Amino acid sequence: MSLSAEQLHRSIDALAGMEPAIARMLETIGYPPPRIRDRGYQTLLRTIVGQQVSVAAANAIWAKMEAMIGAGLAPEAVAAAPDELLRATGLSRQKIAYARSLAEHVASGTIDFDRLPADDEEAIAQMTAIKGIGRWSAEIYLLFAEGRGDVWPAGDLAVQIEVGRLLGLPERPSERETRRLAQGWSPHRGAAAIFAWHSYNARASAAKTDKTPL
Structure with a gap:
């Protein structure tokens, strides 16, 4: 909230x-x-997609990903998508690694965005175990998506x-x-x-x- x-x-x-x-x-x-911001996996995936590109470019990449992988970009589908397909959406090699890491963590149940630890530092530690998610990104998510005051x-x-x-x-x-x-x-x-x-x-x-x- x-x-x-x-x-x-x-x-x-x-x-x-x-x-x-x-x-x-x-x-x-x-x-x-x-x-x-919305709570959940998609918000962090959008954060990864949007790193170091304009809003318009990020939206275009997101639209291509949904067209090629499926609406909603289910974590299981992103984790299973070959690099060639992800690259065709406009993702860089680095972002492919980050998106796959996030998707794999969610698909495997390693992290559950509906049940993050109540302790802020524990929640940050879980999130920063994902490639491409640093402390700043984790803190912004907890503040804007979860309302941790x-x-x-x-x-x-x-x-x-x-x-x-x-x-x-x-x-x-x-x-x-x-x-x-x-x-x-x-x-x-x-x-x-x-x-x-x-x-x-x-x-x-x-x-x-x-x-x-x-």
Whole structure:
């Protein structure tokens, strides 16, 4: 279950009470919209297909995969598909390995996206056992598809940049430092990440339109 707008607002209000810089920015840019993705295998497969290509290219590859393998791209069918067929859909050799690893994990029951461990770190460990799924991808899935409100993607560059800006740091904090800085924001760190992206995008939009930086 993804974070609803109401849950997101409550968490950001709690963060604003903890951190004056967030409260000030909230007055300027308002609340971010919820970020919601479908739960399950297909969401991660789409993540793999979409790596380092445009949205249009990813959609075209997905359509070819469904045409050649079957609607819904059942994990058993993807796992059994020969490399030549997958390559014909537009997948690179690396992405073929990643897609096959994901499909094999799901088809064999090694991972069940309906029953991921309740502990975030255990769930991340299961997901990162899949080729091509790093910690960032696992954290984004848990935050957007499962609505786990305390997931903190500290390795995200935009999150690091915006945390540094909000807190008035002289330079962008490292992943380790970003994790440390947000410890006091638990259990609302997922909302903090969504707000950081919202703030980062607001600054970027202001810069593009030559407005005074926020």
